[in-house]
Amino acid sequence: MDTREDGVTSSRTTRTPRARIRGLGVATAAAGLLVGLLAAGPAAAVPDPGDTPAHGSVSAQEAADARAAVRSGAIPGVDEIVHSDNIKHLANIPKDALRGTNSDLAFQGRYAFAGNYDGFRIFDIGDPTAPKTVAQVLCPGSQNDISVSGNLLFLSTDSSRSDNSCASVSQPATEKSSWEGVKIFDISDITNPEYVAAVETACGSHTHTLVPERRDVYVYVSSYSPNAAFPDCRPPHDGISVIKVPRKAPEKAAIVSFPVLFPGEGPDGGGNPGSPTNPGVSKTTGCHDITVLPAKDLAAGACMGDGIIFDIEDPANPKVIDRVQDNVNFAFWHSATFNQKANKVVFTDELGGGSAATCNEAIGPHRGADGVYDIVGKGDHRKLVFRSYFKIPRHQAKTENCVAHNGSLIPVKGKDLMVQGWYQGGVSVWDFTDSSKPREIAYFERGPISTERLTSGGSWSAYYYNGHIYSNDMAKGFDVLKLDDRRTDPAARIRMDALNVQTQPDYFEDYEDVDD
Incomplete structure (x- = not known):
């Protein structure tokens, strides 16, 4: 038992990789493993430079330091699980047919939808202590970001493919015939999703x-890094693609607009110029991620070198309200989360693109961290005002990729609480009710995958849904966690019928508050 300086009490348990839960149901090949075949689509876009799996050597000294840290107890042992006393690890489902990198999560009813660079997997989480696989869909294309609305499932493809089918192979983005964009599946039969449409972006x-x-469903598509050599991804790329999808006729999905968010006269538009003007900061050539708050007609964009908020009253034509930069500590604006009152936004900085070890003393507490911003003013005069940084208080080894990544609110009235994945930094629960003094209140993590080399793993996404935390570990699989803390217990009364974290709900208006 160890009580940390931050007031979070931790306990440590050891599990070997082979001790993880097994024997959970896998759908048959006919129902669960699907290869969709569509006609070849037209043109190419751009390979993904961010969120890249890391496989690299470290120096002999860094490897020795990692081993010494494990021996001293400063960091957990390889694959050892540690967590605070107020969090429990209920289940882990290892990878199965899909061997690629696990990515984002979405939820609907009793199902969790888990992205993977090789496709996606659907879990029945009706019993969170024993999730069951009901379908696995083979459809390669990084990073397979995933969302669900009604009977429609949406999948992002951000790697240049030979065509828009699920049988495509990698192909250079310089080839005119290559394809990237959004794929749409019908999930009326949850055990056998049907590929129904694709839209190139x-x-x-x-x-x-x-x-x-x-x-209809409008889809805001975030993409970036144009190149003059790519036929359909040439600069300036200073906006987002907007797709309109008729619910009753998804095969008619099409792009309806390309709103420019960073107007300017330069070759890359008017976004952050990045290096050398702002050394170490990404040039803004599009957005990485957008979170919308439909109840407030508001959105927040994390756009490489810029953070923005914009009005989405007209969803096909969003209008920027305010824009901020942090050219000292933010290298890559990655994602955004509103608090429930929509008077704060948490932006994340994915320093190193998710493939670097940034949770250590050398990098410090302000880089590769969250930035907490207050929203002050009203209407078109609202402004983003910086208040503080938050970073997990536990140092990680130089062999562990670790940086701020995807998370969601934990719905408790009067509080601003969030759970978040930090790759190999694990899962952190933190409180930003006081914008200037955020603090961690719970955590879960595994020790490094290796103490000899930098190897990707850890929590890509950690989200709260109907009383539990679900995390998609890039390497280790799907985890279920349970919080037991008076500060977060009230959230268990909120029962939702769906959750796409980037489409942020009004928890206290749209969903039922029930007694457990």
Whole structure:
């Protein structure tokens, strides 16, 4: 038992990789493993430079330091699980047919939808202590960011492919016939998703965000890094693609607009110029991720070198309200999360693109961290005002990729609580009710995959849904966690019928508050 300086009490348990839960149901090949075949699509976009799996050597000294840290107890042993006393590890489902990198998560009813660079997997989480696989869909294309609305499932492809089918292979983005964009599946039969449509988008689809309307679903497509050599991803790429998908006729999905978010006269538009003007900061050539708050007609964009908020009252034509930069500590604006009152935004900095070891003393507490911003003012006069940084208080080994990544609110009235994945930094639960003094209140993590070399792993996404935390570990699989803390217990009463984290709900208006 160890009580940390931050007030989080931890306990340590050891499990070998082979001790993880097994024997969970896998769907048959006919129902669960699907290869969709569509006609070849037209043009190419851009390979993904961010969120890249890391496989690299470290110096002999760094490897020796990692081994010494394990021996001293400063960091957990290889694959050892540690966690605070107020969090429990209920289940782990290792990778199965899909061997690629696990990515994002979405939820609907009793199902969790887990992206993977090789496709996606659907879990029945009706019993969170024993999730069951009901389908696995083979459809390669990084990073397979995933969302669900009604009977439609959306999948982002951000790697240049030979065509828009699920049988495509990698092909250079310089080839005119290559394809990247958004794939759409019908999940009326949850055990056998049907591939029904595809929409090519400029520079691919790194992530996407749903803005659901009654008859249609609008999809905001975030992509970046144009190149003059790519036929359909040439600079300036200073906006987002907007797709309109008719619910009753998804095969008619099409791009309806390309709103420019960073107007300017330069070759890359008017976004952050990056290096050498701002050394170490990414040039803004598009957005990485967008979170919308439909109840407030508001969105926040994490756009490489810029953070923005914008009005989405007209979903096909969003309008920027304010824009901020942090040219000292933010290298890559990665994602955004509103608090429930929509008077704060948490932006993340994915320093190193998710493939670097940044949770250590040398990098410090302000880089590769969260930035907490207050939203002050009203209407079109709202402004983003910086208040503080938050970073997990536990140092990681030089062999562990670790940086701020995807998370969600934990819905407790009067509090601003969030759970978040930090790759091999694990899962962190933190409180930003006081914007200037955020603090961690719970955590879960595994020790390094290796103490000899930098190898990718850890929590890509950690989200709260109907009383539990679900995490998609890039290497180790799907984890289920349970919080037991008076500060977060009230959230268990909120029962939702769906959750796409980038389409942020109004927890206290749209969903039922029930007694456990």
